[in-house]
Amino acid sequence: MKPLVRTAALSGYVELCRSLGVDPQELMTRVGLDTAALAAQDRWISGAATVELLELSAAASGHEDFGVRMAQLRRFSNLGPVSLVVREEPDVRSALGLLIRHQHMYNEVLHARLSEGDGLATLKVDLRLGEAIAARQATELAVAAFLRILREFRATGWQPLSVWFTHPAPADTATHRRFLGPRVEFGREFNGIVFYADDLDAPNAMADPLLLEYARRYFEAIAVPRDTTVADQVRELIEVLLPSGRCSIEQVARSLGVDRRTVHRHLAASGETFSSLLNATRTHLAEQFVANPRRSLTEIAELLGFSSLSAFSRWFRERFGCSPRAWRGDPGVRSTPRTDVPK
Structure with a gap:
């Protein structure tokens, strides 16, 4: 079965298209999707169609930064039920670890993993579609969304050491640098975020210690185990x-x-x-x-x-x-x- 994503992955899509003078329904129809499906963010849709839609939208709008613009419209709640427990984890390490372990609950295309070494932490982000599809916009959306989450964990003002993408730089990098930070690098060997490893041990700025136990009990009741082979x-x-x-x-x-x-x-x-x-x-x-x-x-x-x-x-x-x-x-x-x- 081909991987699916929750409709929440397209949160803000209609609004962004309309602000850029693009008809979202026309583009969604071309890939077999419908704007009406976006009314419920927990509905599952084709991952490949979603990725293709973002590429078509970037081309139709003339904005190579379409995926990054989408990320700016994301909210923490777009992660779905997993967001309720992630936001109450005591530190960045446990919150990010939980988010990665249960990524299949909100996006089956996403493959993120965290590694540490020489005082640095690297969050690599890949999209696994099972077929060859251009995925520049979806990749930038995924990396930018993770960066936004990390900033919410750390509170306003936090910046990573660098943000990397494997694809070439767009003609205009202003949006990327404004949202992702000044050290955005293109043509690198992976897509992801590099930051100091000790940032993982920082307290989660969103957490309320009194809610943690309640959040974990709730999540245990709804968590869908991943069938790791x-x-x-x-x-x-x-x-x-x-x-x-x-x-x-x-x-x-x-x-x-x-x-x-x-x-x-x-x-x-x-x-x-x-x-x-x-x-x-x-x-x-x-x-x-x-x-x-x-x-x-x-x-x-x-x-x-x-x-x-x-x-x-x-x-x-x-x-x-x-x-x-x-x-x-x-x-x-x-x-x-x-x-x-x-x-």
Whole structure:
């Protein structure tokens, strides 16, 4: 089943379109949606249609900052029931952690994860649609919405160290810098927010300690558990282990507390193999890394767990049909990566 999003993801859409001289109903009809559906923010709609709608709206309005403008109209309550308990968590770490663990309750397309290292915290935000769709506006909306939430946790005036996007900069970055802060960078290797790790331990400015227990009891009654499969866990571990050069099924199995045969068995049940997940993860990361001219190919080879640049180049050519240098230098040679390449 293709991922869905709550209609709350389009909160403010009609108002923004009308303010920019665009007919929202016409655009929604083109992607199979209806403005009437937006009256109830807990209704679920197609994630792909929502992403396509935002791209069409940016083009129709002539505003490359459409997604960021949408984020400015978001309210904390747009998160739905999860917002009631998140706002009462005592600190930023627990609030953000809860929001990430239960992201499937408000957006099945969204894939956010938090990591820490060298005194920094990185919140990476991806959209997983299961198909190739331009998603610049939806990505900027998601990152900007997370930034808005972080600011509400910390109170007015807080700024991250930087906000990153993998896509190129728009012709005019004024809206981005006004809303996201002065250190917005484009053409980077991931979409997300970088800030000091100790900000995670700061008190949540919205929290009322007397309401926390009530909020948690309520949430326990309505929370929908996420069906996390072994394949999901293996994907996460592969991404973490690749830069270490120790990404093997044995290491993954040890991290999961099982033997390699158990991992093989669970992956086979879901139609996957360790090699297929490894290649899929490398492909996803390679597209981001190679497109970024700031990364050397040698550095990228190491980040993807290859023993040498030549090994990476051979894999890349088999996967993409050209060398990484050619792929980086000429977008016209880029093609859909193969899915049948062995490890």
